[in-house]
Amino acid sequence: xxxxxxxxxxxxxxxxxxxxxxxxxxxxxxxxxxxxxxxxxxxxxxxxxxxxxxxxxxxxxxxxxxxxxxxxxxxxxxxxxxxxxxxxxxxxxxxxxxxxxxxxxxxxxxxxxxxxxxxxxxxxxxxxxxxxxxxxxxxxxxxxxxxxxxxxxxxxxxxxxxxxxxxxxxxxxxxxxxxxxxxxxxxxxxxxxxxxxxxxx
Amino acid sequence: xxxxxxxxxxxxxxxxxxxxxxxxxxxxxxxxxxxxxxxxxxxxxxxxxxxxxxxxxxxxxxxxxxxxxxxxxxxxxxxxxxxxxxxxxxxxxxxxxxxxxxxxxxxxxxxxxxxxxxxxxxxxxxxxxxxxxxxxxxxxxxxxxxxxxxxxxxxxxxxxxxxxxxxxxxxxxxxxxxxxxxxxxxxxxxxxxxxxxxxxx
DNA sequence: CCTTTGTTTAACAATTTTGTCAAACATAAC
DNA sequence: GTTATGTTTGACAAAATTGTTAAACAAAGG
Numbered sequence: 001x002x003x004x005x006x007x008x009x010x011x012x013x014x015x016x017x018x019x020x021x022x023x024x025x026x027x028x029x030x031x032x033x034x035x036x037x038x039x040x041x042x043x044x045x046x047x048x049x050x051x052x053x054x055x056x057x058x059x060x061x062x063x064x065x066x067x068x069x070x071x072x073x074x075x076x077x078x079x080x081x082x083x084x085x086x087x088x089x090x091x092x093x094x095x096x097x098x099x100x101x102x103x104x105x106x107x108x109x110x111x112x113x114x115x116x117x118x119x120x121x122x123x124x125x126x127x128x129x130x131x132x133x134x135x136x137x138x139x140x141x142x143x144x145x146x147x148x149x150x151x152x153x154x155x156x157x158x159x160x161x162x163x164x165x166x167x168x169x170x171x172x173x174x175x176x177x178x179x180x181x182x183x184x185x186x187x188x189x190x191x192x193x194x195x196x197x198x199x200x201x
Numbered sequence: 202x203x204x205x206x207x208x209x210x211x212x213x214x215x216x217x218x219x220x221x222x223x224x225x226x227x228x229x230x231x232x233x234x235x236x237x238x239x240x241x242x243x244x245x246x247x248x249x250x251x252x253x254x255x256x257x258x259x260x261x262x263x264x265x266x267x268x269x270x271x272x273x274x275x276x277x278x279x280x281x282x283x284x285x286x287x288x289x290x291x292x293x294x295x296x297x298x299x300x301x302x303x304x305x306x307x308x309x310x311x312x313x314x315x316x317x318x319x320x321x322x323x324x325x326x327x328x329x330x331x332x333x334x335x336x337x338x339x340x341x342x343x344x345x346x347x348x349x350x351x352x353x354x355x356x357x358x359x360x361x362x363x364x365x366x367x368x369x370x371x372x373x374x375x376x377x378x379x380x381x382x383x384x385x386x387x388x389x390x391x392x393x394x395x396x397x398x399x400x401x402x
Numbered sequence: 403c404c405t406t407t408g409t410t411t412a413a414c415a416a417t418t419t420t421g422t423c424a425a426a427c428a429t430a431a432c
Numbered sequence: 433g434t435t436a437t438g439t440t441t442g443a444c445a446a447a448a449t450t451g452t453t454a455a456a457c458a459a460a461g462g
Contacts, residue, residue, distance in 0.1 A: 008409080024311050027228050029449060040411055045451060102369065103304055109371035110225050116375075130376065152377065152387060153394050156366050163369075164361035168303065170310035174317075175331065176353065186353065193354050197398060209439080230419060241441055246421060 009047045012037050017058045017098075024100035026107070059108065062101050066094050067123060074129040080140050081199060083133075084158065088191055091162050099166040146199055154198070161194045210248045213238050218259045218299075225301035227308070260309065263302050267295050268324060275330040281341050282400060284334075285359065289392055292363050300367040347400055355399070362395045 015037035019028045030051050034041035048054040073086045094101070109116060137151040146154060165172075165187055173183060216238035220229045231252050235242035249255040274287045295302070310317060338352040347355060366373075366388055374384060 024308055026308075030451090031449075041450090042411065042452090043409080046409080049451090051450070100308075102372070103308070106368050106371050107225055107227075107301075107304070109375060113371075147397065149394050149397075150387070150390065152373075153391060156369075156373070156387075156391070157362060157394075157398060159369070160361045160365035161358060164365040165357050167307050167368075168357075168360070168364075170307050170314075171303070172353075172357070174310060186351070186357075189351065190354060190357070193350050193358070196348065196350075197358060231421090232419075242420090243422090243441065244439080247439075250421090252420070 008039060008043060012039060012044055012047060013054070013058065016054055017062065020055070020058050021062055021098040021101045021104050024103065026100075026104060059104065062098055063105060064122065066091075066098070066101060067126070069094065071123050071126060071129060074133050075125075080136050081145070081195075083136075084198065085195060087158070088162060088194055091159075092187075092191065095163065095166045099169070102163050103167050144200065158194070158198060161190070161197060165190060209240060209244060213240060213245055213248060214255070214259065217255055218263065221256070221259050222263055222299040222302045222305050225304065227301075227305060260305065263299055264306060265323065267292075267299075267302060268327070270295065272324050272327060272330060275334050276326075281337050282346070282396075284337075285399065286396060288359070289363060289395055292360075293388075293392065296364065296367045300370070303364050304368050345401065359395070359399060362391070362398060366391060 012033065016028075016033050019025050019033055019036055025032070030041050030044050033054075034044055044051070044054065048057065069090050070087065073083060073090055076083060076086065078086065134151040134155065137146070137154045140146050141148050141151075141154075169183055172178060173180070178186075213234065217229075217234050220226050220234055220237055226233070231242050231245050234255075235245055245252070245255065249258065270291050271288065274284060274291055277284060277287065279287065335352040335356065338347070338355045341347045342349050342352075342355075370384055373379060374381070379387075
């Protein structure tokens, strides 16, 4: 008897991931995905039963991975500034692979408000690490290394500065006649920029 | 003979606008829109011929309005900091009505790279005002009122800090157990925060 | 070679979404 | 009231998308 061969299954999943969250084509059809993977569309149903199942699997896996990586950084016990620098590095690594993941999440949470409960409560201690990070932010303000504001605003600023440029790429390419390479260079330069925006030095 | 009565036409367009770019439901069907507007679906075709025409009309109108308002602020001749403050006010006003407009634009530019040429070259003098704004940013850096960086990065930071929190709202609601009202309050507080992030004072 | 198990395919069915049409309807002008 | 013009409706057709099935195929084990 032949051994299970999950090459094709994995190929389909990877392709779906690429189309949905790397290229941002969230309404790609099963045919689009099958074509991109170079397989018969029926295989998609054979391995995943329905488009919906595949879609949610891709969504869930990407979100879970991102959350785990951020969770780890938050719990790393490093000094605050290094922790933030790590956060930027890790988030950047994920954003390069999945620039549309956050948009994806936001739009879906918006349209299925209650559907994705477990994904946010999934990691034990997740909320605690978040709260703890907000406390660290608070105490850094008291130390004077970052500007005074609501800790949540510091948090939002951090993620805004990281995530937005990845999503808005097509706009800036058009607006300033940039090339993809030129924009990538700017994105990388921004890493330092983000830190210096957030810290008073 | 009866006079043309564009009430229904306008109702459909307004409803589509709300669903597409206020609520972010970009793949709403003609039936969804007709239901939300409380009219027969056929009317949508009667007035707009196809879903695609309606979709593009909504998209184009919202983008045109936003661009015109920003264009006006950029050309206002105000001192730099006041200009940026006005930009924040104007952009906020538009974002409150159309929080998903930028996502909408980014995703569509991404998927139809060449389709929306005129929309970006539309306003005469648009590119000039942009370039001029970048020069103003440059000269502010030399004056020392803002931190040193590539002017484009200052520009991206400004829009990141403004736009991202509107799109990411559903994420933060879940993540920090906030209410809509609570989040709105934070968004408003951010206006000042954004300015103080950008300026060295 | 035959069987078993898993893979792949094409043909088909079901569903969803979009688009069309002709007839009913409303109202203002005559 | 009749006519003309624009509006609204339901029934229908067309297209796109998803899902199912049975049969062909491939490879490993007996």
